[in-house]
Amino acid sequence: MKQTREGMDASAAAVTVPNRRPRIRTEKVWAMVTLIPSIILLGVFVYYFIFWTGYVSFTKWHSFIQNMHLNGFQNYVDIFKSFRFQSDLRNMVYFTAFFMIGTLVLGLFLALLVDQHIKAEGFFRSVFLYPMAISAAATGVIWSWLLNPNTGLNLILHAFGLHNVPKWYLSTRILPHLHIASINGGIPLAMFAVLIASIWQWSGFAMALYLAGLRAIPEEIKESARIDGARSIRMFWSILLPQLRPITTTAVVMLMASSLKVFDLLYAMTGPGANFVTDLPALNMFDTTFKGNQFAQGAAIATVLLVLVLIFIVPYLIGTLRKEDSK
Amino acid sequence: MKGITKKTGISVLSVATMGALLAGCGTANNSATGNTGNSAGGSGKSGSVEIFSWWTGVASSKALKQFFNIYEQKYPGVKVINAAVSGGAGSNAKAVLASRMEAGKPPATFQVHAGRGSLKSWVEAGDMTPLNSLYKQMGWDKVFPKSLLNLVTFNGKIYAVPVDMQRDNVLWYNTKIFKKYNLTPPSTFSEFFKDAKVLKSHGITPLALANHGNWETTILWSDVLLGTVGYTKYNELMTGKLAWNSPGVTKASQTFLKMLQYTNSDYNSLHWAQADGLVAKGKAAMNVQGDWAQGYFTTTAHLKPNVDFGWAPTPGTKGIFAAVSDVFGLPSKLKGQTKTNATNFLKVLGSAKGQKEFNTLKGTISPRLDAKPSDYNAYGQSAMKSYQHDKLVLTPGQGAVNPGFTTALENAMTQLISSKNVKGFESSLQSAAQQNPLK
Numbered sequence: 161m162k163q164t165r166e167g168m169d170a171s172a173a174a175v176t177v178p179n180r181r182p183r184i185r186t187e188k189v190w191a192m193v194t195l196i197p198s199i200i201l202l203g204v205f206v207y208y209f210i211f212w213t214g215y216v217s218f219t220k221w222h223s224f225i226q227n228m229h230l231n232g233f234q235n236y237v238d239i240f241k242s243f244r245f246q247s248d249l250r251n252m253v254y255f256t257a258f259f260m261i262g263t264l265v266l267g268l269f270l271a272l273l274v275d276q277h278i279k280a281e282g283f284f285r286s287v288f289l290y291p292m293a294i295s296a297a298a299t300g301v302i303w304s305w306l307l308n309p310n311t312g313l314n315l316i317l318h319a320f321g322l323h324n325v326p327k328w329y330l331s332t333r334i335l336p337h338l339h340i341a342s343i344n345g346g347i348p349l350a351m352f353a354v355l356i357a358s359i360w361q362w363s364g365f366a367m368a369l370y371l372a373g374l375r376a377i378p379e380e381i382k383e384s385a386r387i388d389g390a391r392s393i394r395m396f397w398s399i400l401l402p403q404l405r406p407i408t409t410t411a412v413v414m415l416m417a418s419s420l421k422v423f424d425l426l427y428a429m430t431g432p433g434a435n436f437v438t439d440l441p442a443l444n445m446f447d448t449t450f451k452g453n454q455f456a457q458g459a460a461i462a463t464v465l466l467v468l469v470l471i472f473i474v475p476y477l478i479g480t481l482r483k484e485d486s487k
Numbered sequence: 488m489k490g491i492t493k494k495t496g497i498s499v500l501s502v503a504t505m506g507a508l509l510a511g512c513g514t515a516n517n518s519a520t521g522n523t524g525n526s527a528g529g530s531g532k533s534g535s536v537e538i539f540s541w542w543t544g545v546a547s548s549k550a551l552k553q554f555f556n557i558y559e560q561k562y563p564g565v566k567v568i569n570a571a572v573s574g575g576a577g578s579n580a581k582a583v584l585a586s587r588m589e590a591g592k593p594p595a596t597f598q599v600h601a602g603r604g605s606l607k608s609w610v611e612a613g614d615m616t617p618l619n620s621l622y623k624q625m626g627w628d629k630v631f632p633k634s635l636l637n638l639v640t641f642n643g644k645i646y647a648v649p650v651d652m653q654r655d656n657v658l659w660y661n662t663k664i665f666k667k668y669n670l671t672p673p674s675t676f677s678e679f680f681k682d683a684k685v686l687k688s689h690g691i692t693p694l695a696l697a698n699h700g701n702w703e704t705t706i707l708w709s710d711v712l713l714g715t716v717g718y719t720k721y722n723e724l725m726t727g728k729l730a731w732n733s734p735g736v737t738k739a740s741q742t743f744l745k746m747l748q749y750t751n752s753d754y755n756s757l758h759w760a761q762a763d764g765l766v767a768k769g770k771a772a773m774n775v776q777g778d779w780a781q782g783y784f785t786t787t788a789h790l791k792p793n794v795d796f797g798w799a800p801t802p803g804t805k806g807i808f809a810a811v812s813d814v815f816g817l818p819s820k821l822k823g824q825t826k827t828n829a830t831n832f833l834k835v836l837g838s839a840k841g842q843k844e845f846n847t848l849k850g851t852i853s854p855r856l857d858a859k860p861s862d863y864n865a866y867g868q869s870a871m872k873s874y875q876h877d878k879l880v881l882t883p884g885q886g887a888v889n890p891g892f893t894t895a896l897e898n899a900m901t902q903l904i905s906s907k908n909v910k911g912f913e914s915s916l917q918s919a920a921q922q923n924p925l926k
Contacts, residue, residue, distance in 0.1 A: 223612070330753060436901060450585060453605075454891050
C-alpha cells in the first residue's frame, strides 16, 4: 500500500515519518504535547471507565456489597436470556433503522425546500432547527401529551370525523407475528410514537447539515448540469445526492450514535412500555443498575451496547477511510 | 504494511473514541459507582448538614422544610443543605445516592423505605451505623410500635428513624356511585366481582387503574396477593420461606388478571392521580392505591372524606396494614462534627413536634404512638387507628424485599399484563428469588 502524507493527521504522521526537516519536527512535537492533556482525560474518563465497566460485567456484583469475584459469562447469559433484553434488541433494530431513514429523508427534504432562496430563509431555518434546542426530556413529556390517545392529537382527529384513531404509544400490537426466541420479532406499533418524537427533534439537525452541504456544491457544477439539460429530478439524483455523500456519512454516524443511546426521551415519554414495546437497552441498563442494584448485569448491558455501537460503526468508518485512501 | 498499521491505528483510535462517547452514558453511570475511594468522607466543612431525599413535590418539600426550620432554631450555627433529587418516584435519587455512597461521600442522612429492600442492602454493605443508643437516649423504643421497629431492625440492631407512615392496601370508592346502585365496599373478592358486574352493566368502569409508572399494577397485585394468601403466608413469601409458584400466588395472579377485565383500558397511559381522577369525577367507582391518593382527593379534587369519597381495606386485608414508611439512617462513614450534626437532625426527625409539622403538611401520619389524632383529618384518624392496632406488612414495590427482586417483579408484571401467562410469571418470580435472595 502506498503511503499518502497529504491531508493526514499531524500526530500520526509524526510517529511514522522519521526523516523530516527539524522545523517540521518541532511542530509535530508541539502538536503531540498539546494533545497530551486530552489524551490523558480521555484515557481516564473514557477508556479506563470502559475497561472498568467491562471488568465489572464479568463479576458477581449484585448488591451494594461490591463483589469482584469473577462470574465468567454468566451475566451475559442472563441478560440475553431475559425477555426484556431480547425485546430491547428487537426495538433497537427497528428504532435505529426507522429513525435514521426518517430523519435523513425529512432533513434532506427540508434542506431542499429552504435552499430555494426564499425570502424568510433565516426564519424557516430557525423554526426547523429549534426542536434541537429543547431537551430530550421536555420533548418526551410534550409528545407523551400530544400522543396520549385520550387527549392531544387524537382529539383533533376526532374533530375531523376520524374515529378509528391510533392508540399511539399504548398499542401493544407487534406486526407481523415473527417469533424469534421467546419474543415477537415484528415491529411494535407503539415504537412509532417514540419515532415521531425523535424524528421531530432531530430532522432540523439533518436539515442544517444538508443545507451546508447544498451550499458547498459549486455553482459551476449545477450550471453545467443545467446546460446539459438536467431537470430537477435528474439534477437531484445525479448531481446533488452524490455530492452530499460525505454529509450523509457524517449524519449517519451521529444519528446512529444518538439513536443507540436514546434514554432521556424514552424515560420521560413512555418508559419501557407495556410488555417492553418501547424499551431500549439504555433504559434497561438504568433500571437494572440503579433500581435493581444489579451492578454486574447493568455493566454487561452497557458493554453489549458498546460492542453493538462498534459493530455498526467500525465497518462504516473503515469503509470511509478506504475510500479516502483510494482517492 | 506500515501504511496499513498507520491507517488502522487512526481508525481504531477514532472508532474507540466514538464508541466511548456513544456509550458514554452507560459507562459513566457504572464507573461512577464502581470507583471506590476510601477517603474519609463526611469530614468536610463542619457546621453543615446535608439531607438527601426525593421529596421535591409541592407538599412534600414544604413538609420537609418544617424539619429544617425546627433544626435551624435548635442549632443556629449549622447550615441545612437540601439535597433532594427529583423524579422517577425516587429511582433517580437512589442512583445518585448509590454513587455517592460508593465514592465514600454520603450525605448526613438519607431517605429510604423501611424494610428488607434498600435499607437492608445498605446495612449489609456496612454503610449504616446502628442507632440503638440514640433510641434509648430519646426513649424512642417505647414511642414507636414494636411491629414498626421490626421493619428497621437487622440482627437485633435498629438502623433508622421512621418519619411518616402511609398505607398501601386502600380501596378508594366514589360514595355517590355506591349509594346510587346500593353497593357496599367489597371486603372479599367475590363481593368485589359482584359489585363490578353491577357497575359494568350501568356503564361505569368498576376499577380505575393506572400504570404509567410501571409500579401501580404491582401495588394492586401485591394487595390481591395479601388478600388471597393472608398475613402469615404473605410474610413467608417476602422472606423467601415460601416458593413463588405455590398455589396461593397462582390464585392471586388469576384474580388479579380477572380484575383487569373490569378496569379502564387505557391504564398504561395514566398516572396514579389520573386514575383517582376517574373516581373523583364519577367515571369509575373504585381505585386501589396507597393513601397518598387521599391528598389528591381532598387537595386537588376538593372532595370531602366520607361524603364524596370513602375507603376500605382492599378485599381480604381487614386487620392488616400494608405499611410504607420513609425512614432516615446514619451513614457509617460520617465522622466528627458532621456526625454530630447528622445525629442531631435524626433527633428532630424522630421528635413529636417535627413529625406533627411534617406529616400534617405531607398528608401522611406520624408513626409515633403518642401522635394526636386530632391533628389529622378524618382519613388520617382512621389510618392511625388501624396502624396502631393492625398487623404491619410491607409490600414488594415499597421496600419490602431485595431491590433486585422488586425490579424483576416489575418486569415480570409488565409481561403478565399483556401475555396473561401466570405460569411464566411465576417462574420468572421463582428465578428472581434465587438470583436475589430474600432471606
